[in-house]
Amino acid sequence: MSLLKTKLNRRKFLAYSGGTLAAGAMASKFSTIKAVASEHGKQSKESGSKTVPSACAICVNKCSLFADVKDGVIHKLNPNHNFFKSRSMLCARGNVGAKVPYSPDRLKKPLIRTGKRGEGKWKEVSWDEAYDYIIENVIKLINKYDNRSSIAFASTEGLQEEFFRHLTSVVGSTNSVRHPTLCLASNIQGYSSVYGTLPDADIANAKFVVMAGSNRAEAFITPDTIDLAKKHKEQTFVYLDPRATKSAAIADKWFPIKPGTDMAVVLAMINVIISEELYDKEFVNKYTHGFDQLKEHVKENTPEWAEKESEIPADEIRWMARKFAENAPASVWYPGRRSSFTANDVYYRRACAILNAIVGAWDRKGGLIPKSGISLKSHEFIFPLFGRVKSRIDGGKVSFAADVLPEYIKSNKGMPKDEVAYLSEADGSWVLFRDAILKQKPYPVKGMFVYKQNPVESVPNRSKTLEMLKSMEFICTIDIQMSDTAWYSDVVLPESTYLERWDPAHSLGGVAPVVIFRKPVIDPLFDTKSMKDITVDLTERFLKKDEYWVDAWEEDKAYMRDYVKTFKGVPMSHIIKHQLSDYPGAYKMLMEKGCFYKTDKIPYGKTLKEGARLKTKTGKIELASVRYPEAGLYALPVYQKPSEAPQGKYRFVVGRHAQFTQANTQNVPYLLEAYGHYTNMLWIHPKSALKQGLNDGDYAIVKSSVGEQKVKVHVTEYTRPDTVFYLHGFGRLSKWLTNVYKVGASDAEILEDYAETISGNALLHETFVEIKKA
Ligand code: SF4
Numbered sequence: 001m002s003l004l005k006t007k008l009n010r011r012k013f014l015a016y017s018g019g020t021l022a023a024g025a026m027a028s029k030f031s032t033i034k035a036v037a038s039e040h041g042k043q044s045k046e047s048g049s050k051t052v053p054s055a056c057a058i059c060v061n062k063c064s065l066f067a068d069v070k071d072g073v074i075h076k077l078n079p080n081h082n083f084f085k086s087r088s089m090l091c092a093r094g095n096v097g098a099k100v101p102y103s104p105d106r107l108k109k110p111l112i113r114t115g116k117r118g119e120g121k122w123k124e125v126s127w128d129e130a131y132d133y134i135i136e137n138v139i140k141l142i143n144k145y146d147n148r149s150s151i152a153f154a155s156t157e158g159l160q161e162e163f164f165r166h167l168t169s170v171v172g173s174t175n176s177v178r179h180p181t182l183c184l185a186s187n188i189q190g191y192s193s194v195y196g197t198l199p200d201a202d203i204a205n206a207k208f209v210v211m212a213g214s215n216r217a218e219a220f221i222t223p224d225t226i227d228l229a230k231k232h233k234e235q236t237f238v239y240l241d242p243r244a245t246k247s248a249a250i251a252d253k254w255f256p257i258k259p260g261t262d263m264a265v266v267l268a269m270i271n272v273i274i275s276e277e278l279y280d281k282e283f284v285n286k287y288t289h290g291f292d293q294l295k296e297h298v299k300e301n302t303p304e305w306a307e308k309e310s311e312i313p314a315d316e317i318r319w320m321a322r323k324f325a326e327n328a329p330a331s332v333w334y335p336g337r338r339s340s341f342t343a344n345d346v347y348y349r350r351a352c353a354i355l356n357a358i359v360g361a362w363d364r365k366g367g368l369i370p371k372s373g374i375s376l377k378s379h380e381f382i383f384p385l386f387g388r389v390k391s392r393i394d395g396g397k398v399s400f401a402a403d404v405l406p407e408y409i410k411s412n413k414g415m416p417k418d419e420v421a422y423l424s425e426a427d428g429s430w431v432l433f434r435d436a437i438l439k440q441k442p443y444p445v446k447g448m449f450v451y452k453q454n455p456v457e458s459v460p461n462r463s464k465t466l467e468m469l470k471s472m473e474f475i476c477t478i479d480i481q482m483s484d485t486a487w488y489s490d491v492v493l494p495e496s497t498y499l500e501r502w503d504p505a506h507s508l509g510g511v512a513p514v515v516i517f518r519k520p521v522i523d524p525l526f527d528t529k530s531m532k533d534i535t536v537d538l539t540e541r542f543l544k545k546d547e548y549w550v551d552a553w554e555e556d557k558a559y560m561r562d563y564v565k566t567f568k569g570v571p572m573s574h575i576i577k578h579q580l581s582d583y584p585g586a587y588k589m590l591m592e593k594g595c596f597y598k599t600d601k602i603p604y605g606k607t608l609k610e611g612a613r614l615k616t617k618t619g620k621i622e623l624a625s626v627r628y629p630e631a632g633l634y635a636l637p638v639y640q641k642p643s644e645a646p647q648g649k650y651r652f653v654v655g656r657h658a659q660f661t662q663a664n665t666q667n668v669p670y671l672l673e674a675y676g677h678y679t680n681m682l683w684i685h686p687k688s689a690l691k692q693g694l695n696d697g698d699y700a701i702v703k704s705s706v707g708e709q710k711v712k713v714h715v716t717e718y719t720r721p722d723t724v725f726y727l728h729g730f731g732r733l734s735k736w737l738t739n740v741y742k743v744g745a746s747d748a749e750i751l752e753d754y755a756e757t758i759s760g761n762a763l764l765h766e767t768f769v770e771i772k773k774a
Helices: 010-018 021-042 092-102 127-146 161-171 185-195 222-232 246-249 262-275 279-288 292-296 303-310 314-327 343-356 430-439 462-472 531-543 554-569 573-581 585-593 670-674 684-691
Strands: 049-055 064-072 075-078 112-113 122-124 152-154 174-180 208-212 234-240 251-253 331-333 448-451 474-479 491-496 501-508 514-518 651-654 681-684 699-703 708-715 723-725 767-773
Touching: 010 681, 021 075, 021 092, 021 670, 049 514, 049 585, 064 092, 075 092, 092 185, 112 127, 127 152, 127 448, 127 474, 127 491, 127 514, 127 531, 152 161, 161 448, 161 531, 161 554, 185 343, 234 246, 234 314, 262 292, 262 303, 262 314, 262 343, 279 343, 292 343, 303 314, 314 331, 331 343, 430 462, 514 585, 573 585, 585 708, 585 767, 670 723, 681 684, 684 708, 684 767
Parallel strands: 152 174, 152 448, 208 234, 208 331, 234 251, 448 474, 474 491, 651 723, 681 708
Antiparallel strands: 049 064, 064 075, 112 122, 112 491, 501 514, 651 767, 681 723, 699 708, 699 767
8 A cells, every 4th residue: 555655754744733823813712712801800809819729621631730810810720740640731722721711602691592493592591590491391291201211311521420410310310321432432341341441551661552543642632642752762653543643643653554454453463472472371371261262263364364454564463463572561552542433343442452461461561551540438319219210212122223233244143233232321322322212212202401412513423413302392401612412402501610610529540540629710700500509409499399209209309308408508628528538638638739649650460469350250351251152242353344435435534633622622712723724624635636626725525325514625645545534523503602613514414323232332434425526
């Protein structure tokens, strides 16, 4: 493949990626933000300077920080040097967090829709009016459908999500759907089937790292990202991706792998390591189960076979396998978060986990490390046991699970057809959940609460999500900005930003766990509340409605009164003290140092001690799974050849950029400026562009079986000729996202909605598109 021979000109590549700054374009946005901040400063009763510990909330990393506040206005956010996970830095998004409370696009008061859904007509209401409207609609739906599960709850992770989940229990619904099946559910499932947990990678000490698709240099800035950048002289870093990303730019070798064939490379590496007897015999004998089955299973998976699949030369695969074994246990096939690529994603993740295991790179310096945490005390609440409740809409036997599999995998015996094999009760499966709502099977779901999540832009097949919202009789969204989902809601509640509220303590698991928390850096600017206050207020109001409790016991109301008392009467600092009460001195350390930890050293080898057991059925590392055959699945990872692009079509791949957290920060002008392009662009290879009659800067229509989008063309050799890409999070529908409304193209609009049926994860690399000049 010609791209293999392409030498990356690093300087040229980075120059492109930085883009050209069009500073003028956003100037008026910046001055509006400054004006809001200055106005707030004038109104603030505070004077003088203070430093307040808190934690960033702009991505899942939750980096601890200290905020510099002057005269009641946030002056700057600084990294907390005690928080070793962020390696003494805040990324661009973390820095820009200082401007978030002052954004003119923030939600400032509760809103009730007055026009048609999506028309954008709202009236500002008081919190009391909003709560009355919600209570009335919830009770109406429960009575009409005689079922509390007729109201669904969608959310994404965060320190206040716990309170949203309390609200789910207060309403009594079983239908909660969370972000993991749009993200890392297949990764968790695949690795857990081998190790009983999703491990982290000890990148700081790894000598040989292979990363497939997890574009760390342009995704969340994590310790791994920083360590990779720092270590690149001492570490060999191999990167596999159909696109040359910034991770490719810092890699020692980049292979533009054919999408969907990563497992072929992993199986071939296992084949080389076993056939050349490079595996760690002592480790395999002592800690693993199923090696002989594995040996037999990979016999045919030679590097030559894998070359035909992946287009990576056999010699290179052999080299990778030998280096992987030679550097073990300081070798890592990177297990980082990444959405499912293709329909056999769980088997692929299993293969990656197995590769690390056979060289003994598990729970040892430089290898994969089991996650650990600091366990915090929680308040145990007893939520009502209502009578009018049905089991989850996407659980149990859902006869249409097979409908969501791509054609090429339907005949595969090791894929479940009727149900998601390992559906998480708490998280559900977004694709199946939405289908079940649309089919009203096994029962109608007609109401929805959405917290912080934006399914309109996050779930593949946007038209279907809009259809689902249209079918709802009531939608309430809680957010800090008018997300696309809020735009189609009936009532929108404005949440206080993370810099204006208390959040409970939270243990960040990982190779070295640490506890963070949040306390208000400034007073709330507008008429906003935290999710905690919203849940408590609604619970209090439900307690006043006798008709709400007809299917509950009298004690349930008493338990809920206790619940309200706990959170209404008690300051968050007391709750945090309770959470940390097992650790003397921890509260003081948290308040003074901004975080609490027991050690910043990685505790290697805990799972290798005599008598230790992993959370697998055998207690060992399961190279051959014991549970999977019981569920009708393959015990070992079976490779499934991906489908070829139909004539005249291209495989569409998705990806992220360091300035944008999922679909959340595209509207922030400072980040748009740092990104440099202000819109997303279609990456297309010169040969393909020629075929389609496209030049750099033209506009193209990208069309799949579910939708089409118009997007600016970027002709580049940094993608394969059979693959096209554009960035997630643009082409938005909410007019109140003023910087990205109808700017660029939405990937949710064109992604077809397939699901991986072992974990329920949405499949993001199974869509083929036509491309025409606009
Ligand atoms: S990586 Fe950046 S956005 Fe994420 S929590 Fe840390 S500073 Fe915030």
